Amino acid sequence: MRKLFLCITALAATQALAADRMNPADLRRVTKAREHLVPAVAKEFGPKARFVHLFGQGRGMLAGVVAEIPEQALGTDDVPLLAIVQYDEATGAVRVVDREFKYREARTVGRDVALLDGAGNLRVREANGRERLLAQGVGGDLFPTAKGDALVATLQMSGAHKHETSVGIIDMNGRVKVLADGPGVDATPSISPDGRTVVFVSGRTSVASFYVTDVDGATPKQLTNVGLENWMLFGGPPKEFVPPPVSSHHMEWVSDDVLRYNAGGGEFWKLNVRTGAAAPDLGGEQ
Template identity: 80%
Template structure:
């Protein structure tokens, strides 16, 4: 599943990566630099000099970082994901604290005062402030994104690999109830849920071009927001001006309000998407 979706995403991102350096928002660069200043020494102290943080999950006081024991000597294949230990990083203070020391997780997100931890086999558990774990769901593919209230999260669900629907988008509450919201042919993935807990945006390759779709927590029929009318062959030789790149991952998304989603489109280039109108544009930002 991951390999096929990455292939689709890489094709659509390749043509825009050369422009990414010109679209960097200075505020984002400062954010990453500040995170490195706190995380690099803390990770070395807690996990040893070979350990590195390679992922940031979320924002603010609830931000988490994924740590690998060491960087692999050889590049990993697209279906191979390094298993992570998890630390909490507070953007406001720079404080770093170990959440899960074992190198056994693919993703993690803060959900209220708890932390959702996705194991390598697709088992999703939640860990409370006392370090106690409980099972939430199995067969979770990743792309965890919590509600603003911290009472649930949306995620990519793994479907039957033999069928036409490889993944679906689902809502998982803290009682472990799972509701499928979008399940189209091929891959539906990378979901995000609005601050009011009603609107769910995700990425699908059902038209051969990775595009944003929108639904809601009732599972209303999905509506295509971006790249309407585009087909994969139209991207070769450079994307048309109306092309909107997909996000790198759920973990680089943040809602600016109920209607506007901000996301990383690759190479540090952030975009803003209005989930009501489908209008999208690069978020260049102001002066350093």
């Protein structure tokens, strides 16, 4: 089954290739993160180690570190396993969370850290250092609630009656609830600050599009790319096409109604999850 670990472009490449399209505030964040993380990773893990993913924002931002960049490009289904460090955007402080190269993703959830290993086991490391298994069969795309009492994620479904992946919510007691399970892939969820609205990406209409549901599992509604089919994208997408996010790790909510996300190459878009209105967020100070 296709793994749903959606790679973020390495920050060095992002800065070099998309600086002309990036909001100045985002460019500053990228530059600052590199300045602090590059020397800290080299000191803690050796000169061949590189940080290749950022998870979340602010004080609770985490970074995934590979032991070294492979000489040959990885296949589509190959997942580089990561060690995890924490990076505080405000102070620039970096600390090691776990030195073992065995994780696919990590996210700060309240005072705790959720760690997803290569086998799909989701564990929580509490502030006191105690670790416990939270859920199994988790595909990735972790996104915590603002309260830190749960997180939404892509789930790996099994059985003939199940689709390839689904979107679910996992509370901190390990209870898992499926919110969306349409044909094919439902993935990349995010949950609004008020803890009610869940948006995710689905290809159920043949074009990757945003859908919206809620924590009660209401019937999903398509928000973007309504009426588009995949053949319409040949030769370049039409002007009404709204690109999907590269991952859930670079999503942030401007309000309970507006989601800001990385659409690739460092270019951010804003999406109104009530109306489906979306547009690039390319310029201006923040």
